[in-house]
Every structure is written in C-alpha cells, then in structure tokens.
Amino acid sequence: MQLESTSSKEFSKEAVRHFLVFKQGFLQKKGKNGAYDALRQLECIQIDPISVVHPNHHLVLHNRVVDYKPSHLEELLYKDRVAFEYWCNEKSIIPIEDFPKFRYRMKNPSQFHSPFYERIKAQSKELHKEIKYVLSEIKKHGPLSSGEFEQKRKIEGKLATKVLNLLWDCGDLVIHHVEGNRRYFDLTERVLPSNMNEEVASREEYEQFIIHKYMKAYGLVDIRDWRFSWLPLKIPQRKAMIKRMIEADKLCPIKIEDIKHTYYVLKENLSLLENSDTAINESILFIAPLDNLLWNRKMISDLFDFDYAWEVYKVPEKRIYGYYVMPILYGTNFIGRIDPKLDRQNRKMIIHSLLLEEKCFGENLVDELVAALQRFLSFHEASKIEINKTSPKKLKRALMRELS
DNA sequence: GCCAGTCTGTAAAGAGTCCC
DNA sequence: GGGACTCTTTACAGACTGGC
Numbered sequence: 001m002q003l004e005s006t007s008s009k010e011f012s013k014e015a016v017r018h019f020l021v022f023k024q025g026f027l028q029k030k031g032k033n034g035a036y037d038a039l040r041q042l043e044c045i046q047i048d049p050i051s052v053v054h055p056n057h058h059l060v061l062h063n064r065v066v067d068y069k070p071s072h073l074e075e076l077l078y079k080d081r082v083a084f085e086y087w088c089n090e091k092s093i094i095p096i097e098d099f100p101k102f103r104y105r106m107k108n109p110s111q112f113h114s115p116f117y118e119r120i121k122a123q124s125k126e127l128h129k130e131i132k133y134v135l136s137e138i139k140k141h142g143p144l145s146s147g148e149f150e151q152k153r154k155i156e157g158k159l160a161t162k163v164l165n166l167l168w169d170c171g172d173l174v175i176h177h178v179e180g181n182r183r184y185f186d187l188t189e190r191v192l193p194s195n196m197n198e199e200v201a202s203r204e205e206y207e208q209f210i211i212h213k214y215m216k217a218y219g220l221v222d223i224r225d226w227r228f229s230w231l232p233l234k235i236p237q238r239k240a241m242i243k244r245m246i247e248a249d250k251l252c253p254i255k256i257e258d259i260k261h262t263y264y265v266l267k268e269n270l271s272l273l274e275n276s277d278t279a280i281n282e283s284i285l286f287i288a289p290l291d292n293l294l295w296n297r298k299m300i301s302d303l304f305d306f307d308y309a310w311e312v313y314k315v316p317e318k319r320i321y322g323y324y325v326m327p328i329l330y331g332t333n334f335i336g337r338i339d340p341k342l343d344r345q346n347r348k349m350i351i352h353s354l355l356l357e358e359k360c361f362g363e364n365l366v367d368e369l370v371a372a373l374q375r376f377l378s379f380h381e382a383s384k385i386e387i388n389k390t391s392p393k394k395l396k397r398a399l400m401r402e403l404s
Numbered sequence: 405g406c407c408a409g410t411c412t413g414t415a416a417a418g419a420g421t422c423c424c
Numbered sequence: 425g426g427g428a429c430t431c432t433t434t435a436c437a438g439a440c441t442g443g444c
C-alpha cells in the first residue's frame with residue numbers, strides 16, 4: 001500500500017525537533033492551574049510508581065511548570081477532580097473532560113488491551129461473588145483499598161486487588177485517593193458528577209476521539225509505534241487508517257532529511273511545524289524516563305541521534321548508564337544522561353553519574369547544569385548533593401565548586 | 405531471515421504485619 | 425519499640441515464539 005503522497009513536504013531534522021520540543025511546553029506554565037493546563041496540552045501523563053527520585057508523573061510536570069509541587073497534581077486528582085487515572089499511554093493521568101469518551105472503553109474492556117484484564121476476565125464468572133461483595137462493601141463503608149479487604153474483610157488481598165482492578169477497568173470504580181502507593185477506590189457515581197457517568201460514546205466516536213488524541217499527544221505519527229493510536233490495530237489496519245486520514249486531508253506524510261522512514265503529522269499541526277520561529281525553553285532539563293517526549297524511542301533515535309533506554313528493567317550487569325538514567329535536554333538536543341537517586345533520610349541528592357555526550361561539553365554549560373541541578377534539588381527538598389562520576393571528569397570539580 | 409506478538413525478569417518506596 | 429519481612433504498585437527491555 002503506497003501511503004506517501006507526491007505532496008510530501010520535506011523538513012530538516014532540526015525543524016522537526018524544534019516542533020516536538022515546542023509542543024511539550026517546557027517551563028511555560030505556573031502554579032496548580034498551570035499544571036492543569038500542561039496536562040491538557042500533553043493529553044495525558046504516564047504514571048509510574050518507581051520513586052528513586054519523584055515518580056515519573058511529577059517529573060513530567062516539574063519540567064513544564066516552573067513552580068510545580070506534587071501537591072498540585074494530588075489536588076487536581078483527588079480534591080478538584082479535574083483529572084482521573086485510566087489506561088491511555090499505559091496507566092495515565094487524563095483531563096476529566098475526556099472521561100465520558102473513555103466510557104466506551106470502560107464498558108467494552110475486552111476489546112482493548114491489558115493482559116492483566118485478559119488474565120482475570122477468564123475468572124470473572126468465578127469472581128462474580130467477590131465482585132458483588134467488593135461493590136457492596138464500598139457502597140456501605142466508602143473508599144477502600146485492597147489491604148483493607150485482606151485485613152478486615154473476608155477476601156484475600158491479591159484477589160481483592162484483582163477485583164478492584166477489574167471494576168476500575170470497567171469504570172464502576174474510580175481511584176478516590178492514594179496513600180503511599182495504596183489506591184483507595186470508590187463508586188464512580190459517588191465521586192464524579194452524574195453527567196460524566198451517563199454519557200457513553202459509540203465505538204466510532206471513541207475511535208475518532210482516541211486516534212486524534214494520540215496524534216496530538218505524539219506530535220509525529222509513526223506506524224511502527226507499538227502503542228499506535230492507543231488502539232489494538234494490526235499493521236494493515238494502521239496503514240488503512242492512515243490512508244483514510246490522508247484522503248480526508250487530516251494527516252500529511254512528511255519527509256525528514258537523512259531519514260528513510262515516513263512520519264506523519266496532523267494537518268492542523270503543519271503550520272506549527274513549518275514555523276520554526278516559535279520560542280522554546282533554552283534551559284537544561286532532566287527529562288523523566290517516561291516523559292511524553294520520549295514515548296517513541298525509535299523516533300528519538302531517528303531525530304535526535306540519541307539512543308535512550310531506561311535501564312531500570314535491565315539486569316544490573318547489562319546497565320551502561322545507571323538504574324534510573326534520565327536524558328538531559330538542552331534546547332533541541334539531548335546532550336547527555338544523568339542517573340540520580342534521592343536519599344530521603346538525609347535529604348541528599350546522589351548523582352551516581354552525569355555523563356555528557358562527546359563534543360557537548362563547553363565551559364558555558366557548567367552554569368546551565370548548575371542551575372538545572374539546583375532546581376532539581378529544590379524540587380526534591382534536598383539540601384545536599386553528592387556527585388560520583390562525570391564525563392568529562394573535570395565537570396565534577398566544576399559543578400561541586402558551584403554547588404557546595 | 406524478518407517482523408509481529410507474547411512472556412518474563414527486574415526493581416523501587418512505602419505501608420502494614422510479624423516477631424523478638 | 426524496632427528490625428525484618430511481605431505486599432503493593434508499575435511497564436520496559438530482552439528473550440522467545442510463530443507466521444510469512
């Protein structure tokens with residue numbers, strides 16, 4: 001199937017990088033309202049529980065909102081209820097106005113992903129009694145976590161987790177609040193306004209909505225992406241969908257210098273891509289491992305000539321850059337990697353390594369790195385810093401001179 | 405041989421539980 | 425009281441399998 005049209009526009013890598021970085025809105029917002037605006041601009045933020053430093057979702061907002069605090073997001077989720085948690089780019093935080101659209105997926109969970117759901121769906125008949133019991137207990141007592149079912153009620157903890165997740169997948173329960181990493185679930189009808197819970201989109205409406213949302217969030221559309229369109233589509237179905245969108249004048253194929261692979265961009269974003277004068281943040285940023293900018297690792301490699309792999313899931317002997325390694329962004333380039341860990345007891349930020357790419361180091365970078373580290377420390381309420389390894393070696397002394 | 409899809413290993417913090 | 429242990433949460437990366 002030939003998808004490239006003769007009218008494909010050609011762009012430099014730098015122009016496309018500028019477009020992608022601009023769309024992320026780095027350090028463009030302020031305060032709790034700014035955090036909400038950033039969430040809407042990003043479409044969703046991926047959740048991750050690993051807390052070596054602040055977890056992924058907080059790091060993502062820290063890089064968009066100049067004075068961001070984790071309490072901003074907690075309030076947006078559990079007090080103001082202008083955001084909710086559900087499957088989007090994996091488990092994600094999503095603006096609440098999208099909730100009615102997600103109802104289609106909630107009511108038809110077997111049509112979508114989640115191997116976890118598939119595993120327990122097979123047991124759903126057997127779980128019928130437990131489902132009824134969990135719902136009635138929550139109705140009676142208010143928000144409950146899996147732990148409470150194990151401790152005080154007659155249901156084993158792992159089974160309670162399965163049932164709670166199943167009911168959450170299906171939209172019968174929402175996350176009321178979180179204590180540590182324990183989620184408390186409540187009835188959706190009790191937490192959200194009735195209009196949110198009544199409207200159910202059709203399959204067609206949901207698909208159109210989620211495809212558009214995906215394309216806006218990614219900026220560049222890549223048919224190889226394993227999360228393509230956040231729908232379970234095989235390659236031929238993806239090609240057919242792209243063809244339809246090109247014919248409907250909603251999507252444009254683009255050619256990028258030195259890249260054979262064809263990427264696509266929403267027609268509505270084309271003028272933004274063509275306009276490389278848009279102002280972007282020029283400070284150094286430590287990008288979260290699951291930041292929206294990094295969702296498509298192949299695209300990052302193509303456009304930024306930077307191969308990034310998060311190493312938390314690698315066996316220790318195969319790690320090259322460190323367990324929680326984060327890319328360092330400077331303007332429209334990745335200039336290196338940082339592997340941090342917060343020592344919470346001593347309020348000390350330990351930088352296991354800070355490695356700059358070859359050719360990236362210049363004396364003027366030191367000031368920018370110091371500013372970025374100071375902001376990172378302040379965000380984590382760390383009063384001390386320890387830097388173990390840098391590349392180049394002389395960077396460590398230069399940084400410590402400014403930071404201590 | 406290549407590509408798509410599936411399965412498994414891996415690790416962290418925080419809260420709760422158990423036992424001395 | 426406090427140390428040791430268990431449970432909970434998550435999905436990427438790489439190994440593996442199967443189809444063409």
